[in-house]
Amino acid sequence: MTPPDDTGSGGRPARTPGVRRLAEHRLFWPAAVLAALLLGNVALTHDFFAVRVQNGHLYGSLIDILQFGAPLVLVSLGMTLVIATRGIDLSVGSTVAIAGALACEHIATAKDPGSPPTVLSAVVVAVGVAAAIGLLNGFLVARLGVQPIVATLVLMVAGRGVAQLITDGQIISVSSGAYKMIGGGYWLTLPFAVLLAAALVAVTSLVTRRTALGMLIESVGGNPVASRLVGIRAAGLLVTVYVVSAVCAAVAGLMISSNVSSADGNNAGLWIELDAILAVVIGGTALTGGRFSLGGTVLGALVIQTLSTTIYTLGVPPETTLVFKALVVIVVCLVQSPAFRARLSRRRRPAAPGPAPATGDVAARRQEVHP
Amino acid sequence: MAAPPTPRTPTRTGRPVLEAHGIRKAFPGVLALDGVDLRLFPGEVHALMGENGAGKSTLIKVLTGVHPPDAGTVSVDGAPQRFAEPLEAQHAGISTVYQEVNLCPNLSVAENILIGREPRRLGLVHWSALHRRAARLITELELDLDVRLPLSAHSLAVQQLVAIVRAVDVRAKVLVLDEPTSSLDRDEVAQLFALVRRLRDRGVAILFVTHFLDQVFDLCDRVTVLRNGRLEGEHRIDELTPVTLVHRMVGGELRTLDELAETSHTGTAAPVPADTPFLSARGLARAGAVQPYDLDIHRGEVIGLAGLLGSGRTEAARLLFGADHADGGELRIDGERAVLRSPRAAIARKIAFCSENRKAEGLIGELTVRENIVMALQAARGWTKPLSRTRQDEIAARWTEVLDIRPADPEAQVRNLSGGNQQKVLLARWLLTDPRLLILDEPTRGIDIGAKTEIQKLVTRLAAEGTAVLFISAELEEVLRLSHRVGVLRDHRLVATLPNDTSLTPDRILGAIATGATS
Structure with missing residues (x-):
């Protein structure tokens, strides 16, 4: 807060927060949660931060988190844009399964499963079909006015059936070195999946923030009625975000199936839509649409992946992993809730009827953390 | 307007029902209120005046528990209060009708009036009692509308009256009206003023925020003027004229008044241009x-x-x-x-x-x-x-x-x-x-x-x-x-x-x- 002697008259800015400072504000809590989780892991496993080079590849828990988190980062990336428009995309899990199934089916039936052209055409088929899925979602939402949760629920349920149809209900295994590269290969010592995800995050970030796309998406999500009256063509934007979301999910599906060299229509990407929504929320993008933060989403996805890794490292019994995850997620959400923090700080200082404020105090402390 | 205001001397005896002291509130980038005081006595209509951005809306939100103040105290009946949310302010007897109607358009009028305090029977909503009670409140205030219809079936003006009916029913000691007349036509304003006077005579303290000077002189007993987030002063209305009041709102310069005089109606008609209309x-x-x-x-x-x-x-x-x-x-x-x-x-x-x-x-x-x-x-x-x-x-x-x-x-x-x-x-x-x-x-x-x-x-x-x-x-x-x-x-x-x-x-x-x- 501004010190009392520094006060101008009302209506005049009391301080001038730069955009950068605001951005730091938004990312502070997701970053803090991630740091806490990582430090907690160090306490449990002392060589948690150790990264070693083996056969020219980097190995270590941090690298694992990045590699296994890459698909979730991608799905969350697309989900962020959809949520920023006040929508939600429940069909991404099914899209993950469909993309993996299509690619593996294509490679398994090809004469030359290992050749780059085969893998390339498999990727094109998978991404193309995903784009069609995105178009369908976008059409339902933007043109027919179906509520996003309903529109995408259709494919969430039906899509898994489609994936099983493609694989004939079997798990398709492929042995293709080139395909393995996508989810399990290395390039410049780093897992290829990490580089791919990072590249897509960078491209999305550039396209949304260097063009007016991000601002228009935020406008449509923040106030659809006003956005129409200001002349924004919302339909095109909506279709775009659903297509981006589906394409991101498809790439994630390729990574997942490539990593295990097989496609499982039943289980690939199961519940990933829910993890993605959670990652978006942890990252500070509200489900009510409007302002979004891609950086926050990446942090949110890494928080969730770190949590999954922690569960393995801790050796939590399999039957309790979900409960453990739920508990941590609840804590994370509470820590981020301004109302909860206000309540906590009020409780710590009971019987303070004087001028000591509650929420202003929290804001003050946030300021101190980021001077 | 309604009947000419009955001459009356404000009852300044006793202590204020609501007292705010040294209120300070900052938003990111804006210091909205800086050491503002306000006193409301039972049975008075008190105007809150100021230019845009003077801090009127913020002060109301502090008084009604929407925003906690950064500093300062709010007391009701002499007891200091710290409202964490609007409901607490409501329980303390402070009801508010905001400038923009904050009701649920898809619920019925009756539900809107009694939401949160529906009559219940065996734990379930007692619908016929709910409709009866809402209808009684509506008739008491000389309105005529079907309480079973959804709120959205009525005009914005009627919705505003419903919001007031709702606020009044909370058995308020203090009623805050934030620009209540800005969307009402003349008859509806008269209807509203009649209601406000009736409530005042029952001993309710009413805080009236408006931009209409004539309404202030028509209805209010005292006025608190804010300027740039600070308290300019508290005045008795009968000691002010519209000119002096505006003077206090805008500060030293009397620019607005000059301009108003300049631009008064002179008949701006010009012959309709003969070219193709745009x-x-x-x-x-x-x-x-x-x-x-x-x-x-x-x-x-x-x-x-x-x-x-x-x-x-x-x-x-x-x-x-x-x-x-x-x-x-x-x-x-x-x-x-x-x-x-x-x-x-x-x-x-x-x-x-x-x-x-x-x-x-x-x-x-x-x-x-x-x-x-x-x-x-x-x-x-x-x-x-x-x-x-x-x-x-x-x-x-x-x-x-x-x-x-x-x-x-x-x-x-x-x-x-x-x-x-x-x-x-x-x-x-x-x-x-x-x-x-x-x-x-x-x-x-x-x-x-x-x-x-x-x-x-x-x-x-x-x-x-x-x-x-x-x-x-x-x-x-x-x-x-x-x-x-x-x-x-x-x-x-x-x-x-x-x-x-x-x-x-x-x-x-x-x-x-x-x-x-x-x-």
């Missing part, structure tokens, strides 16, 4: 919204639209902007037939529209002032042709200065601005697109005299530069001051288009509104 509507209509109407708007012409709330003024204007589809008639722009399928099509033809509902239809609240200002221009360019950040900053800085938007911080979230400044942001957004027809729907509603005068001057200047303006306002004096011709709407029908010569008076317009005849 826009010409013939039999334009939309079922359920507005009957077929004819209207020509020439370059440099200000057309006023007068009529009661719900008479179809907004609906008529929305057809010209493509916000709603016309289902009959034809529209010509520059003499060529135009079908406006969307606002976008209208914007492409250089038509701009400032909605009367700033929050719901104008602003994107969580975006910044800068983003809100450039939004229309950016939308027209499409997302692939972004305005550079430097360009955006230039635009925002220029318009913030030209229209005196406060705070002068383009990176402030627009929802933290006061009503008048939000209106200026919208004006900046549209002026930036260089419109040939500017449709202003209630641009001065709920904003203070200073900003109002600025907007009126802006309209005059734009018209002088050749922009056509369609000006919708419930204030007849304002319509008369600015318009070349005045269209009068009554029951969704354009009943007259009157040239604004010296013979046109508010009474004549009222006559047209009342009878539908142009006399």
Whole structure:
């Protein structure tokens, strides 16, 4: 807060927060949660931060988190844009399964499963079909006015059936070195999946923030009625975000199936839509649409992946992993809730009827953390 | 207005029912309140006055538990209170009716009145008792409406009255009315004032926030004046005149008063230009919204639209902007037939529209002032042709200065601005697109005299530069001051288009509104 002697008259800015400072504000809590989780892991496993080079590849828990988190980062990336428009995309899990199934089916039936052209055409088929899925979602939402949760629920349920149809209900295994590269290969010592995800995050970030796309998406999500009256063509934007979301999910599906060299229509990407929504929320993008933060989403996805890794490292019994995850997620959400923090700080200082404020105090402390 | 106010001396005996002391509240980038005091005594109507951005709305939100103050105390009946949420303030006896109706349009009138305290039987809502009780409250206040209908079936004005009925039923010791009359017509204002006086005589303390000076002198006993987030002072109304009150609101300069005198009605009629009108509507209509109407708007012409709330003024204007589809008639722009399928099509033809509902239809609240200002221009360019950040900053800085938007911080979230400044942001957004027809729907509603005068001057200047303006306002004096011709709407029908010569008076317009005849 501004010190009392520094006060101008009302209506005049009391301080001038730069955009950068605001951005730091938004990312502070997701970053803090991630740091806490990582430090907690160090306490449990002392060589948690150790990264070693083996056969020219980097190995270590941090690298694992990045590699296994890459698909979730991608799905969350697309989900962020959809949520920023006040929508939600429940069909991404099914899209993950469909993309993996299509690619593996294509490679398994090809004469030359290992050749780059085969893998390339498999990727094109998978991404193309995903784009069609995105178009369908976008059409339902933007043109027919179906509520996003309903529109995408259709494919969430039906899509898994489609994936099983493609694989004939079997798990398709492929042995293709080139395909393995996508989810399990290395390039410049780093897992290829990490580089791919990072590249897509960078491209999305550039396209949304260097063009007016991000601002228009935020406008449509923040106030659809006003956005129409200001002349924004919302339909095109909506279709775009659903297509981006589906394409991101498809790439994630390729990574997942490539990593295990097989496609499982039943289980690939199961519940990933829910993890993605959670990652978006942890990252500070509200489900009510409007302002979004891609950086926050990446942090949110890494928080969730770190949590999954922690569960393995801790050796939590399999039957309790979900409960453990739920508990941590609840804590994370509470820590981020301004109302909860206000309540906590009020409780710590009971019987303070004087001028000591509650929420202003929290804001003050946030300021101190980021001077 | 209602019956002439009965002369009465404010009961200043006893201690205040509500007392605020040293209230301070800052928002990111704005210090909204700085050491403000307020006292309310039982059985008084107390006005809270100040220019836009003076901190009136913030003070109300502090008193009613929406925002906790950063410093200062609020006491009810002498006991210090710290409201964490509006419900706590309500339990302490402070009820509020906000400027913009905060009810649930899809629930029935009865549910809206009694929501949160529905009569129950065996733990379930006792519907017949609920409807009975709501109907009784409605009749007590001499209103006549079906409490079972959804709230959205009623006009905005009736919704406002319902909001007051709801607030009154909370057995309030203090009733806060934030701009309650800004969306009401004269009869409804009289109805509201009668109700306020009845509540006052029952010993309720009423805090009345308004921009209408005559209403303050008509209804209130004392006034607290805020200026730039600070307390200017507390005065007895009978010790003030409208001039001295405005003087206290705006500070040293008496600019607004001079300007008001200058721009008083002189009859602005000019001969209707002979050239092709910029826009010409013939039999334009939309079922359920507005009957077929004819209207020509020439370059440099200000057309006023007068009529009661719900008479179809907004609906008529929305057809010209493509916000709603016309289902009959034809529209010509520059003499060529135009079908406006969307606002976008209208914007492409250089038509701009400032909605009367700033929050719901104008602003994107969580975006910044800068983003809100450039939004229309950016939308027209499409997302692939972004305005550079430097360009955006230039635009925002220029318009913030030209229209005196406060705070002068383009990176402030627009929802933290006061009503008048939000209106200026919208004006900046549209002026930036260089419109040939500017449709202003209630641009001065709920904003203070200073900003109002600025907007009126802006309209005059734009018209002088050749922009056509369609000006919708419930204030007849304002319509008369600015318009070349005045269209009068009554029951969704354009009943007259009157040239604004010296013979046109508010009474004549009222006559047209009342009878539908142009006399």
